[in-house]
Amino acid sequence: MASIHVAAGVGVAPTAMAAYDAALADANLHNYNLVTVSSIVPADATVTSVDRAPDLGPAGNRLTVVQAKRHLGPAVDAGTTTDAGTTTDAGTTTEDDPDADRPSTIAAGLGWATGPGPGLFYEVTGTEPATVRDRIHEGLDAGATLRDWDLPDRETLVESATPSPDAHTCVVVVAAYGDSEPIV
Numbered sequence: 001m002a003s004i005h006v007a008a009g010v011g012v013a014p015t016a017m018a019a020y021d022a023a024l025a026d027a028n029l030h031n032y033n034l035v036t037v038s039s040i041v042p043a044d045a046t047v048t049s050v051d052r053a054p055d056l057g058p059a060g061n062r063l064t065v066v067q068a069k070r071h072l073g074p075a076v077d078a079g080t081t082t083d084a085g086t087t088t089d090a091g092t093t094t095e096d097d098p099d100a101d102r103p104s105t106i107a108a109g110l111g112w113a114t115g116p117g118p119g120l121f122y123e124v125t126g127t128e129p130a131t132v133r134d135r136i137h138e139g140l141d142a143g144a145t146l147r148d149w150d151l152p153d154r155e156t157l158v159e160s161a162t163p164s165p166d167a168h169t170c171v172v173v174v175a176a177y178g179d180s181e182p183i184v
Contacts, residue, residue: 002045006110007053008159008173016071019168023069027172028052032063032180039066039143041119045177047112049157053176061180068108068123069172072163075102102163103127109158110173111136113144113151120144120151121175129160 007029011022024030041047056063108125109132122139126132136156144151163169 002042002178004041004045004047004175004177005053005056006047006049006112006157006173006175007051008108008157008171010159010161011170011172012161012164012167013170014167016073016168016170019071019170020069020172023170023172024174026052027174028054029056029063029065029174029176031059032056032061033183034065034067034174035062036067037064037177039121039123041112041114041121043118045119047114047119047155047175049155053174056176056178057180058182060183062183063180064177066110066121066123066175066177067172068110068125069170070106070108070125071168071170072103072106073168075165104162105129105160106163106169106171107132107158107160108171108173109133109136109156110175111140111154111156112175113140113154115149115151115153117149119153120147120149123173129158132158132160 007027009023009026011019013019107129124135159171
């Protein structure tokens with residue numbers, strides 16, 4: 001039976017990509033070439049939430065994953081990068097406080113539902129962990145209904161962080177399918 005490990009991480013760094021890499025390192029998934037797939041759990045797989053992913057093979061290998069990730073850049077100043085990855089001018093949010101709409105939390109989550117056959121993952125990002133969790137449950141319900149699958153066993157893993165005001169912050173939750181494989 002194949003194993004799928006679900007791990008979460010938080011990263012803070014001077015660039016968006018470095019923050020993502022640091023979040024993957026926090027989950028012990030930073031040394032692989034991640035190949036993202038849609039959200040079906042094979043019927044013979046077991047899904048396990050772990051604090052950090054185990055060693056899944058040599059660095060540089062290909063690793064199949066489902067992932068939820070949320071990034072937020074530094075607080076808005078003239079010419080800084082925002083959550084959407086676009087450059088803005090100071091004062092575009094409000095005239096008095098350019099950071100008035102800046103969230104105090106970012107969150108990413110995965111939920112999974114399994115049963116007698118194949119199962120589902122559902123990934124959600126947002127600013128409130130409770131809302132992310134609620135949306136995961138709604139998505140799993142909709143996916144199970146769409147497929148007419150009985151998926152009584154359900155779990156979620158949500159990671160959240162308070163964004164750094166002067167660096168990029170990233171949260172990830174990653175489901176790693178089995179062991180990595182050579183890419184070349």
